[in-house]
Amino acid sequence: MSLLDGILSGDPAAVSRAITIVESDPRGEAARRILEVASARGGKALVVGVTGPPGVGKSTLIGRLCDEMASRGRRVSVLAIDASSPFSGGAFLGNRIRMEESLHRHGVFMRSIAARGSTGGLGGSVWGALRVLSAAGYERVIVETVGAGQSDVDVMGIADVILVVVAPGFGDLVQALKAGILEIADAFVVNKADLPGAEELARYLEEVSAGRPVLSVSAASGDGVGRVVDYLEGTRGSRRRDERAAAAVRVAVEEILREEANELMSTQRAREILGEVASGAVSPREAADRILALRGREK
Amino acid sequence: MFGSRPPRVLLAKPGLDGHDRAIYVLAQALRDAGMEVLYAGLFTPPEEIVEIAIAEDVDVIGLSLLNGQHMTSFPKVIRILRERGRDDIAVVGGGTIPPRDRRALEEMGITGNFGPGTPLDEIVEHIRARALEARRRKISSI
Numbered sequence: 001m002s003l004l005d006g007i008l009s010g011d012p013a014a015v016s017r018a019i020t021i022v023e024s025d026p027r028g029e030a031a032r033r034i035l036e037v038a039s040a041r042g043g044k045a046l047v048v049g050v051t052g053p054p055g056v057g058k059s060t061l062i063g064r065l066c067d068e069m070a071s072r073g074r075r076v077s078v079l080a081i082d083a084s085s086p087f088s089g090g091a092f093l094g095n096r097i098r099m100e101e102s103l104h105r106h107g108v109f110m111r112s113i114a115a116r117g118s119t120g121g122l123g124g125s126v127w128g129a130l131r132v133l134s135a136a137g138y139e140r141v142i143v144e145t146v147g148a149g150q151s152d153v154d155v156m157g158i159a160d161v162i163l164v165v166v167a168p169g170f171g172d173l174v175q176a177l178k179a180g181i182l183e184i185a186d187a188f189v190v191n192k193a194d195l196p197g198a199e200e201l202a203r204y205l206e207e208v209s210a211g212r213p214v215l216s217v218s219a220a221s222g223d224g225v226g227r228v229v230d231y232l233e234g235t236r237g238s239r240r241r242d243e244r245a246a247a248a249v250r251v252a253v254e255e256i257l258r259e260e261a262n263e264l265m266s267t268q269r270a271r272e273i274l275g276e277v278a279s280g281a282v283s284p285r286e287a288a289d290r291i292l293a294l295r296g297r298e299k
Numbered sequence: 300m301f302g303s304r305p306p307r308v309l310l311a312k313p314g315l316d317g318h319d320r321a322i323y324v325l326a327q328a329l330r331d332a333g334m335e336v337l338y339a340g341l342f343t344p345p346e347e348i349v350e351i352a353i354a355e356d357v358d359v360i361g362l363s364l365l366n367g368q369h370m371t372s373f374p375k376v377i378r379i380l381r382e383r384g385r386d387d388i389a390v391v392g393g394g395t396i397p398p399r400d401r402r403a404l405e406e407m408g409i410t411g412n413f414g415p416g417t418p419l420d421e422i423v424e425h426i427r428a429r430a431l432e433a434r435r436r437k438i439s440s441i
Contacts, residue, residue, distance in 0.1 A: 003441040013353050013383070020356045021439060024301050030441050089305055090330035096351065097340040104347055109354055114305070114335045 004037050010075075010136045012109055019111055022128035035131055043134030048232055049159030051145045051184075056167040057191040061219035061228075062142050063099030068229045069140050070106035077138040078103070078110040079129055081145045081155060089116070095144060109138065127158050127252075140232075156184050157246075161235045163228070165189045166205070168197030187213040187231055194218050264291050300439040306430035307357040311339040311348045313372040316364050325361070328419045329426065345375035352380075352388055358430035358437075362409075364394045373409050387436040389429035393422065 006014025018038075022031045048065075050058055062078060069076045080095035093112035096103070103110050113125060126143065133141050145155050156162050164185035188209060190202045193216040205214045213231055217224035264270055270291045276282040282290075308329055310322050319341055326336045339351050352360050360380075362373050369392065377390050391411040392404055401412040411425050 012350070013385075016354050016356045017438070018441075020301065020304075020437075021441070024304050028300070030300070030439060033441055084335075085330060088331050088333045090333045091305075091335045092326050092330045093335060093337045093355075097338060100340050100343070100347075100351075104350070112335075112337060112355060116305075 004034065007034070007038060007132060007136050008041055010138075015109060015132055015136045016111065018132045019125075019129045022132060023113070023125040026125060026128060031128065035128060038131040038135035041135040043137060045130065045134035045138050045141045046161070046232070046235075047130055047159045048140060048142045049145070049156040049162040049184075050142055050165060051156060051162065052165030052167075052189075054146055056165045057219045058144055058165050059095045059098040061165060061189065061191055061217065061225070062144055063102035064217075064219050064222055064225040065142060065229060065232075066099065066102045066106060066108045067222075068225050069232075070108065072229065072233075074139045075137055076106065076108050076140045076142065077133050078108060078142045078144065079113055079126060079133075080110065081113045081115060081126065081143065083146060084114045084116045091115075109133070109136075126155055130158060157250075161186045161232060163187055163189050165191055166201060167192040168195050168201050182208070185209075185212060186235070187215060187228075189228060190214060190216045191219050193224060194221075260295075264294060267294060269294055301434055301437055304434075306334045306359065306427055306434070307337070307355065308334055308359045308361055308426055308430065309337045309339060309348070309352050309355060309357045310361045310363070311343050311351075312341055312363055313343060313345050313348055313376060314364050314366060314368040315342060316366040316368070317341055318365050322363060325363075325419065325422060328423050332423045332427065334427070334430070345372060345379055348376055349379045349383065349385075353383070353385065356437075357388060358433040359389045359391055359426050361391045361393065361426060363392070367395065369394055369396055370400055370403070373404060374407055377407055377409055387433050387438070389433040391426055391429055393417070 003014050003017060007018050018034050022034060025031055050062055052058055066076050066078065080093070082091055082093050082095065084091040091114035093114060095112060096110060102108065111129065113129070130141055143155065143159055162184050164182060166188065167190065188205045190198055190205065192198060198216065202214050202216050215224060215228050215231060217228060219225065273282065273287045273290050277284055277287045310326060312319060312322065322338060326338055329336045337355055337357065339348055348360060360376060362376060364372060373392050380388055380390070390409045392409045393411060393413040396404070396412045396414060404412050410429060411422065413422050
């Protein structure tokens with residue numbers, strides 16, 4: 001069976017290899033062919049973004065969401081995105097540990113994706129992976145990010161519905177506000193609802209949420225998870241379609257421009273211009289204009 | 300095709316052995332060496348380890364046991380991999396493994412089999428070499 005047939009029949013090994021190809025060489029011939037076939041099949045995956053500060057219990061919650069969705073007859077998959085080390089380029093992708101049991105119990109396909117230091121490239125690979133999972137017949141894809149800044153906001157741009165998870169005594173809300181993850185929420189989940197401070201947190205969110213739902217859960221015990229899935233089942237994923245398309249295209253454009261910038265910066269002429277900036281003769285902005293003027297002339 | 304990807308490694312304990320401090324130390328060392336590391340958690344059955352390895356498309360599975368069960372659990376993992384035709388995932392072992400067992404495991408294709416006190420660098424470099432070898436066997440045709 002070819003890889004393409006494998007994707008369409010939902011074979012995990014084929015889906016997995018397709019994601020690897022789309023991630024490794026997004027503009028290569030094989031990736032283009034995969035995305036063509038996947039897009040033609042389409043599929044109807046509702047993409048649920050789950051984000052929030054480290055330690056609030058996102059992975060445990062996702063395990064519970066998988067249980068609940070699967071028990072309602074949905075085919076579920078998970079993409080968990082983790083940061084790569086800026087020093088070594090390596091990553092510890094530890095999100096599986098807290099949901100492994102749920103994943104295995106219901107045959108949930110899960111893939112861990114390392115951000116590899118590029119937000120643009122990341123958006124591209126996540127978007128590609130979502131296409132593949134949708135074509136493979138998954139009806140729900142949960143995308144987990146660590147909720148720390150711009151790259152997450154970018155990735156969440158490709159979700160149909162976004163849950164921002166918070167917990168009392170954790171992930172300082174001021175930090176969350178700074179990172180911009182409160183703005184992107186469609187609904188808030190207050191996890192660890194049994195802990196002191198959870199009620200105040202929920203009340204505070206209700207004040208600032210402008211009518212968006214605030215759902216209290218205890219992911220550890222499963223309390224309240226059904227209500228979160230009720231909410232997700234009731235959402236219509238189409239509301240964000242334009243926004244999502246714009247976000248996906250923007251990350252692709254950024255990625256292409258970044259690659260081009262790297263190429264331009266490594267030309268002989270660019271290095272000469274850099275020397276002039278270093279000596280103070282030319283401003284960075286002027287240097288950038290001069291380097292951009294080299295486009296299409298010098299390789 | 301896959302040349303630019305960091306090596307991907309799944310660490311696992313395929314049996315009733317609750318000791319995973321060393322796993323976290325090794326995970327950190329592999330990450331610092333530029334690899335993408337996954338950990339399956341404690342008490343993961345061999346079938347499940349292989350399922351995770353395939354879904355995550357890893358190059359190496361690193362198995363560790365300190366409870367003497369390596370001769371039953373490790374071979375199961377490699378047998379399931381072979382049944383599924385996955386010669387593009389290498390298996391590396393570690394734990395309390397006597398020399399006699401090391402030879403038997405090597406013959407099955409499970410390499411390393413590092414005992415307690417092995418320098419981390421040695422394990423990291425062995426895993427890197429096995430990852431590159433496995434990576435060359437990964438098929439990118441569609």
